[in-house]
Amino acid sequence: MKSNADLIDEFCTTLWLEEGLAKATLQAYRSDLQQLGNWLDEQFAENLLQTSSEHIRNHVHDLLELKPSSLNRKLSSYKRFYLWLNTTKQREDNPCTQLQSAKRGLRIPKTLSxxxxxxxxxxxxxxxxxxxxxxxxxxxxxxxxxxxxxxxxxxxxxxxxxxxxxxxxxxxxxxxxxxxxxxxxxxxxxxxxxxxxxxxxxxxxxxxxxxxxxxxxxxxxxxxxxxxxxxxxxxxxxxxxxxxxxxxxxxxxxxxxxxxxxxxxxxxxxxxxxxxxxxxxxxxxxxxxxxxxxxxxxx
The missing domain is CATH 1.10.443.10 (Intergrase catalytic core)
Incomplete structure (x- = not known):
């Protein structure tokens, strides 16, 4: 079974090759997935390939104190990662299909007259x-x-x-x-x-x-x-x-x-x-x- 580090490296390399994402964006994906992997290892001694939808929901519950924008970024990382695993046949299912974005109010940007x-x-x-x-x-x-x-x-x-x-x-x-x-x-x-x-x-x-x-x-x-x-x-x-x-x-x-x-x-x-x-x-x-x-x- 591939390690979390290998899976994350492969995922980020794919994003870089196919979409040319900026280094900062790739680092955000990497950081989010590393945090999820560490949490899974601490809570269930499992890696990213073994994650269930229940595991994901429990992890998200632990993140509810985050700002909606920060939480949604993490959810986006998880959804994209597990969609990639499913598309590349490394998983038969996708544990993130039921994840819903955190609600947030309309954020009006600051501007100048x-x-x-x-x-x-x-x-x-x-x-x-x-x-x-x-x-x-x-x-x-x-x-x-x-x-x-x-x-x-x-x-x-x-x-x-x-x-x-x-x-x-x-x-x-x-x-x-x-x-x-x-x-x-x-x-x-x-x-x-x-x-x-x-x-x-x-x-x-x-x-x-x-x-x-x-x-x-x-x-x-x-x-x-x-x-x-x-x-x-x-x-x-x-x-x-x-x-x-x-x-x-x-x-x-x-x-x-x-x-x-x-x-x-x-x-x-x-x-x-x-x-x-x-x-x-x-x-x-x-x-x-x-x-x-x-x-x-x-x-």
Missing amino acids: EKQVLDLLAAPDLSNAAGQRDKAMLEFMYASGLRVSELVNMPLRAIDLNVGAVKVLGKGKKERLVPMGEPARLAIQLYLQQARGELLKGKTSDFLFVTHFGTPMTRQGFWKNVKRLALIAGINTTVSPHVLRHAFATHLINHGADLRVVQLLLGHADIGTTQIYTHVAKEHLHTLLNQSHPRSKSR
Whole structure:
């Protein structure tokens, strides 16, 4: 009988080969399955191949204190793993067929108003190379709705300033073409003409955005820069690169963009993920109604 470690390795290798899942995603699957395997060994001295539906239910009961989002991620890992075992004929049954996702309330993403975004975009100091880079990164992210990982890992060759578009390699190594507006194009052009060479100091890099060490910008480094610039802009709410991505999508919906278009720009595999922004837009409309309607109680 295969060990838990061998089964998990084989499963994760299959996901990587067939779907090209990111390292972080594969590690999440691995961690969830290792925890399940350890629990089975401690409780019943059995391995993952021997799991019954009752075992799975008991294990899930022990996890009920987790947030619904965390629990659902684990359930998704278990379901996919046992479906794979069944499909590859390593098990005749699937002990997860009756598992139901944990209920969770609608989570409205944090976002920024259009004025707050404009204030944030105006915060970088363009008299120095780092400020020009930060301006280009903020304009680029707000213009394209990139994930922060997509932004910091952007290759120099992926961007075409003449066309005003960029090739983005997203989750699952799926490529999409994303247009950018004129402010973002001009900010990146200024950065490439002046700041990037100054930051590299004679070094070379395949990445678009670099630090004063000549190394690629990191997620953590950009997050710190966004937080610092938000304070300069006088924004009192929590601001992160992901909040800027939410603002991109929310403002598009507020201005009448088609949901399918927003889905393509964000790189969402499922339009259900994109639909959350319609709820944000509805809240925006309610606010405008309360502020503007002559019969509103707030007037």
